[in-house]
Amino acid sequence: MIWYPYTQMKTMPEPIKVEKADGVFLYTGKGRLIDSVSSWWSAIHGYNHPVLNAAVTRQLEKFAHVMLGGLTHDPVLELTEKLADWLPGDLDYCFYSDSGSVAVEVALKMALQYNVNRGSGRNTVLALKNAYHGDTFKAMEVGDDEDYHFAFPTKRGVIHIPTKVDALQAAFDAHGDELYCMIVEPLLQGAGGMKMYGEEFLHRARALCDKHDVLLIFDEVATGFGRTGNRFVADKVLPDILVLGKALTGGYIGHAVTVANRRVYNGFYGDDPRLGFMHGPTFMGNALACGVALASIKLFEEQTYTDKIRRIEEIQQEELSGLVDERIKEVRVAGGCACIEVYDPAVLKGFADYAVSRGVFNRPFGNIMYAAVPYVIQEEQLRTVLGVMKEWFLRG
Ligand SMILES: *Cc1c(COP(=O)(O)O)cnc(C)c1O
Numbered sequence: 001m002i003w004y005p006y007t008q009m010k011t012m013p014e015p016i017k018v019e020k021a022d023g024v025f026l027y028t029g030k031g032r033l034i035d036s037v038s039s040w041w042s043a044i045h046g047y048n049h050p051v052l053n054a055a056v057t058r059q060l061e062k063f064a065h066v067m068l069g070g071l072t073h074d075p076v077l078e079l080t081e082k083l084a085d086w087l088p089g090d091l092d093y094c095f096y097s098d099s100g101s102v103a104v105e106v107a108l109k110m111a112l113q114y115n116v117n118r119g120s121g122r123n124t125v126l127a128l129k130n131a132y133h134g135d136t137f138k139a140m141e142v143g144d145d146e147d148y149h150f151a152f153p154t155k156r157g158v159i160h161i162p163t164k165v166d167a168l169q170a171a172f173d174a175h176g177d178e179l180y181c182m183i184v185e186p187l188l189q190g191a192g193g194m195k196m197y198g199e200e201f202l203h204r205a206r207a208l209c210d211k212h213d214v215l216l217i218f219d220e221v222a223t224g225f226g227r228t229g230n231r232f233v234a235d236k237v238l239p240d241i242l243v244l245g246k247a248l249t250g251g252y253i254g255h256a257v258t259v260a261n262r263r264v265y266n267g268f269y270g271d272d273p274r275l276g277f278m279h280g281p282t283f284m285g286n287a288l289a290c291g292v293a294l295a296s297i298k299l300f301e302e303q304t305y306t307d308k309i310r311r312i313e314e315i316q317q318e319e320l321s322g323l324v325d326e327r328i329k330e331v332r333v334a335g336g337c338a339c340i341e342v343y344d345p346a347v348l349k350g351f352a353d354y355a356v357s358r359g360v361f362n363r364p365f366g367n368i369m370y371a372a373v374p375y376v377i378q379e380e381q382l383r384t385v386l387g388v389m390k391e392w393f394l395r396g
Contacts, residue, residue, distance in 0.1 A: 006365075016356070021047035024374050024381055026361055033361040036371040036385040041190070041222055043251030044336075045299055046374040052250050055295035059287050068096070068285040075290035082294055083259060086301075089238045093265040095258045095277070096284040100221035100245030101134025103256035104183075106279055107241045108138050110260060111181035111215045114267040117275050122180035125158045126171055126214070132191035133183065133219050142183050145192045163189075163197035165204050176212035181241075183217040186233035187334065190222040194339040194368050196332050202237040209240075215264065221245035221256065225300060226309045227372065229335025240264055250296035255289035308375045309336045312382060316371075319386040325393040329367070339370040340389060351392050358388045 004012060020027040023046040026035050038044060045052060059075055066073060076096070084092040095110070097103045108125065115122045127142040134143070140152050144160045159175060161167040186202055189195040209216040218239035224232050225247040234242050241264060245256035268277050316338040320331050329341045342348060348364040355362040362371070362385075369392070371385050
């Protein structure tokens, strides 16, 4: 028996079986569907991509995986060199893991031990209301999402603030010297309700973290690789630790990376073994994952994806900006992401089935209907996706 995610098994609708996937399409028992959520934001180049397939096959002929303890290999060396080169500032030190949640745990452990290593007793994390950072324990604690985590209410050593500059200032005034880090999903909070906020908040956060000697962590597991219209939000405001996942491997293999700057890295560097970072997922730096991640980044660069994303954003604005309905609270668009927030989650009941009947796979959550399409989507396919979302409200 498969135990499916985020669901009551007793009332779960039958999952749609995928036979084949190619480009933006899932070929299923219910026909050919445009995937409007890119397999949880990861499949940015679409499915069955020849370049990514070749990267996996090429590496598979050599070996699939070797441990990173005591061993290393070309795919992980090359990906690391690329990331160090490609990512802004001195975000150069890559710690790999198998999922976004673990990569967030790694970032938080890194920040805490960085402070322990320098003899500091700081014990508090500053985080955001409506945050989602994954489903493991510390990730849940820094998260703030009742729908996911209501059964696990403890929030030890975490302060949650709204994305407002005055709340930020107040938190630092009161707790600045207790904080070992601040963690945010920059500009766009995904699973916590697709909330968007301005860059000014991040600039203030950076300044206050500097003033109070607090590490700033960007969880760009969802926002990274262009989703907000920026390549990375870290291009605009530089964090001390950057977490990437989801689209890192173009949706091929679960993998993530926690990238630290030189200051953080140096906090662990020395002759004393006890200063070292004690973490090591079995499958960290998996050779297939690193090989396909490198190929994915090259595609992203060569094919000017930021232009593609800008075009997606324009079309989303065009299609959705005029949408007014008494059931709709707000329509929000940022980069490769569009969202319709309704007042009452019941309004979205039945939408997933309706979308399938119109050739689109979509998966609303709570009171949020959204699209995070593969960047390779054609204009008319995108208009189909957005059209189906609109029709749900317009057809009466
Ligand atoms: C999805 C997500 C995670 C968790 O990643 P997994 O690979 O599912 O563990 C963490 N942070 C953010 C912002 C995410 O969107």
